[in-house]
Amino acid sequence: QQQVKQSPQSLIVQKGGIPIINCAYENTAFDYFPWYQQFPGKGPALLIAIRPDVSEKKEGRFTISFNKSAKQFSLHIMDSQPGDSATYFCAAREDNYGQNFVFGPGTRLSVLP
Amino acid sequence: DAGVTQSPTHLIKTRGQQVTLRCSPKSGHDTVSWYQQALGQGPQFIFQYYEEEERQRGNFPDRFSGHQFPNYSSELNVNALLLGDSALYLCASSPWDSRSGYTFGSGTRLTVV
Numbered sequence: 001q002q003q004v005k006q007s008p009q010s011l012i013v014q015k016g017g018i019p020i021i022n023c024a025y026e027n028t029a030f031d032y033f034p035w036y037q038q039f040p041g042k043g044p045a046l047l048i049a050i051r052p053d054v055s056e057k058k059e060g061r062f063t064i065s066f067n068k069s070a071k072q073f074s075l076h077i078m079d080s081q082p083g084d085s086a087t088y089f090c091a092a093r094e095d096n097y098g099q100n101f102v103f104g105p106g107t108r109l110s111v112l113p
Numbered sequence: 114d115a116g117v118t119q120s121p122t123h124l125i126k127t128r129g130q131q132v133t134l135r136c137s138p139k140s141g142h143d144t145v146s147w148y149q150q151a152l153g154q155g156p157q158f159i160f161q162y163y164e165e166e167e168r169q170r171g172n173f174p175d176r177f178s179g180h181q182f183p184n185y186s187s188e189l190n191v192n193a194l195l196l197g198d199s200a201l202y203l204c205a206s207s208p209w210d211s212r213s214g215y216t217f218g219s220g221t222r223l224t225v226v
Contacts (some may be wrong), residue, residue, distance in 0.1 A: 043205075089156070100161055
């Protein structure tokens with residue numbers, strides 16, 4: 001119930017393409033769903049996040065789509081650039097104070113020039 | 114404004130030894146969480162400290178222990194190191210009452226030989 005599944009494991013797109021990364025969860029107590037971007041040798045950085053009462057959120061070129069009934073959410077990167085090449089993690093938090101997060105296994109994205 | 118700082122950045126230890134990793138949270142943050150990230154995997158929650166007490170703990174053995182100091186900085190201790198403890202150890206900070214995500218440090222790369 002604590003697991004967050006993520007796919008695909010890796011993804012290669014051409015510059016300007018729209019990579020899509022999908023995540024799924026089972027625990028209905030999760031109330032906050034962030035996406036993190038991680039470059040080699042660095043810690044994860046918060047990219048964008050959504051709460052389950054919202055179906056879509058956009059920040060710049062990044063969009064989260066959320067399907068509460070299916071318990072699925074996805075990250076879309078518009079007009080992808082080589083600088084977006086990184087590993088992306090979805091995560092979920094149970095509704096409690098002193099938050100701790102369950103992370104997906106990650107998607108390694110390569111954007112070719 | 115410094116973010117989350119961790120030390121050391123890299124460390125090599127021998128099986129059976131003990132190790133201490135250190136973390137200074139982002140200014141204004143009073144809660145510190147520790148994660149273990151094995152190569153090619155998502156971060157796994159170890160534990161969280163607030164008001165100098167362990168508030169939540171993930172599925173890690175008692176060999177993993179921690180401490181938080183009055184200035185909110187934190188230490189992660191691992192005793193009786195195993196080869197499987199080799200990983201990137203991430204510290205993350207946030208305000209206790211935050212309903213948003215963490216700020217992660219760049220991590221300490223621990224190699225057990």
